[in-house]
Amino acid sequence: MGLIALEAAPPLIGSGEAEAVARELYGLCAQAKPLDGERDCNFLLEVSDGRRLILKFIDPGLAEAIVAGQCAALAHLAEQAPEVPVPRILASLGGMTCPSAGLAAGAFRVRLITCLPGRLVSTVAPSQELLRTLGAQIGGLDRALRGFSHPALAQPLAWDIRQATTLLPRIAQITSSRLRPLAAAALEPLPSLLPNLRGLRAQAIHNDCHARNLLVDDRGERCTGIIDLGDMIHAPLVFEPAVTMAEFLNDGLTSIDGLEAILGGYCEVQRLEWEDVETLHPLIGARIALGALIMACRARSPGKGVVSAAEWPPKDTALQELAAEALELLTVTGREQLTERWHEVAGTGRAHRAVSAAAITGDTSALTPMLRRRRETLGAHAELSYERPLHLVRAEGVWVYTASGERLLDVYNNVPHVGHAHPSVVAAIARQARRIASNTRYLDERILDYGERLLATLPAELDTCLLVNSGSEANDIAWRLARLHTGQSGALVMAHAYHGITEAITALSPATTRGKSPAHVQQLAAPLATGTAAATADVLNAIQRLAGRGFGVAALLIDSALTSTGIFDPPLGWSQAIAAAVHAAGGLIIADEVQYGLGRSGSHFWGFARRGFEPDIVTLGKPVANGYPVGVVVTRRALLERFQQETGFFSTFGGNPVACAAALAVLDVLQSEQLLENAHATGSYFVDQLKAVVATQAALVEVRGCGLMIGVEVAGLPERSGAATRQIVNGLRERGVLIGAEGPHANVLKLRPPMPFRRQHVDAVLEALTEVLRRLGPH
Helix, strand or coil, X not given: CCCECCCCCCCCCCHHHHHHHHHHHHCCCEEEEEECCCCCEEEEEEECCCCEEEEEECCCCCCHHHHHHHHHHXXXXXXXXXXXXXXXXECCCCCCCCCEEEECCEEEEEEEEECCCCEEHHHCCCCHHHHHHHXXXXXXXXXXXXXXXXXXXXXXXXXXXXXXXXXXXXXXXXXXXXXXXXXXXXXXXXXXXXXXXXXXXXXXXXXXXXXXXXXXXXXXXXXXXXXXXXXXXXXXXXXXXXXXXXXXXXXXXXXXXXXXXXXXXXXXXXXXXXXXXXXXXXXXXXXXXXXXXXXXXXXXXXXXXXXXXXXXXXXXXXXXXXXXXXXXXXXXXXXXXXXXXXXXXXCCCHHXXXXXXXXXXXXXXXXXXXXXXXXXXXXXXXXXXXXXXXXXXXXXXXXXXXXXXXXXXXXXXXXXXXXXXXXXXXXXXXXXXXXXXXXXXXXXXXXXXXXXXXXXXXXXXXXXXXXXXXXXHHHHHHHHHHHHHHCCCEEEEECXXXXXXXXXXXXXXXXXXXXXXXXXEEEECCCCCCCHHHHHHHHHHHHHHHHHCCCCEEEEEEECXXXXXXXXXXXXXXXXXXXXXXHHCCCEEEEECCCCCCCCCCCCCCHHHHHCCCCCEEEECHHHHEXXXXXXXXXXXXXXXXXXXXXXXXXXXXXXXXXXXXHHHHHHHHHHCCHXXXXXXXXXXXXXXXXXXXXXXXXXXXXXXXXXXXXXXXXXXXXXXXXXXXXXXXXXXXXXXXXXXXXXXXXXXXXXXXXXXXXXXXXXXXXXXXXXXXXXXXX
16 A cells, blocks of 8 residues: 555635535535645535535545544534544534535535634744744643544644655655755654654554644644644654644744744643654654655645645745755754753653663663662552652651661651651550560450550540551441431542542542543532532532432541642631531531641641541541551441441451551650640741742742641642642752652642751751752742
């Protein structure tokens, strides 16, 4: 089979014929105006009812499977990602997506699609911001296409970069003596690159996101549409940004520097790997050279579809000059320099090189011994924090130490609640481990001592506890308790909440389900500027939506710190209004205190007390025993005893004496070292100092939270601020400070240190943060 699109020639059809087809097949009275097209004959339909639609007469040489694939792709996007601005297919009067139309020149398949608003990007001078926005929109398209598969994606397309080698013998057909050697040099690395491309992540991609297939609003600020999916293929994901970067450079619409904006926007939404970025330079050059070869192979007359009668694209000579200039820019700037810059933009810097080189070549000798062992033992995608991974060998208080002797300030981990390797906790674990580590089917004083001490800190009606091994297990048990008690199965959770890893709790954790929830789960809006009345209306509407799907409310599961939602500290009225509505609907309140409990707020021992509501169930996890695995469910005796009776629940390790000894020691240290008071004093100082920084830094927007649970929102559109946040997080890591990122767009700096964190530690964070922001500059 020959290459598709090597010789483009749209069918020759008149406007009158298009109007007749629109009337006969779709029942539309419309005026047809011809539009440009490489292989299809396109018309803009001005319908009598005011609508604007696009009627496409499809290239008669295109196989039926490929036509069906284009329809399937648009249907997939409409169903899975309606927010992606691509055209929608309109069926004919007979219900067909691609009916056949009989014309004087023969039978043609046609497709009617919506006309997206805006104008072609090729008609504006794209700003850096617009280039970044376009990159982000294309990244969103690729995210939506991840699950799409169709035989048409294997079409032998001339515009597939991998096909360029088959056209190399035609290099002599390029008439420009300036362009010919540049194109040959750009294609030279391709044969040796092709085997490595097979190891890259691949999926369905648009493969043709150039300035004539992208629409922008009238102000030239926002991408309003991505059109023409005719060149879709299954290919390495990196082809998508490579093609776009190549086309914008080749069209003279951006400089070399502007390519960083396209790539940066793309990677904010669709992350690339180190090995992907390593291939960008040769792929961009190959795509530009491929375009020159295809143009050289085609006839050069408007009637055959190569040169449009419109102002864009320019004549063939001008095209060759633009291509030559683009290839010269790539050559002069150099692969090494550009690749280094692109790694920085994509967030795939030096730290990824050894790990990712093995992924593309399969050669684990490129890895350090520990990374190789980790990859082989835990799998290549086991998550690692920071671009330059940490090999921690010991810790003390608020400091951690690496194998290479680095000392880093821990402003992230709440598991070592009273400080890393606290001697009292270590001693308690060692003493009990020397005695016995049994289970709760035997009598032991340790679990009773701990249970009594813990319950004494809680409201009197919460008088019984059950011990398990993690916060996930605790939340799972709490959810089972709520369903058993209420006889209902509907759940309310906060937007982008995270509550654990069991199957049931993952369903209640929209942070891990890409924002989507199953039918029995309804999300509530983040506080933001929401007042009491709005919060009440939100929860009542959510309850009504659950009822409409046949679910009564079993429980509201809420992280009292609102951590994954973005770290908020709303007024009492907000929480009280929601809790009252849930109780009125017969549901229970489950307070997830894994993040905020045991004094982290600085004002109250429990987060729900700061929020001003009374829970029916409280769950604890991570910090309970300073790193020793313990989870706790606290509730009313009647609820727990019924659950025990009906399920016979037992956990082999839950509540074992060693775990309880560690948890008791944590309560002792919290009291003896007055760590709640320290959280208040240090946290207030931290918040005040951060607010002073935010007031002088355009890169930061707002400080949220209190005590030692603080969030700082990074400025910018969500698709941009997430990348800036990653740069700040990794920049601080390089300066000896460990923090995290949080929120639906991962654009909130998460500051959640161990409880012994003091003012001098705050000062160290602020100094490092100021330096990172200075180097980051405007974004």
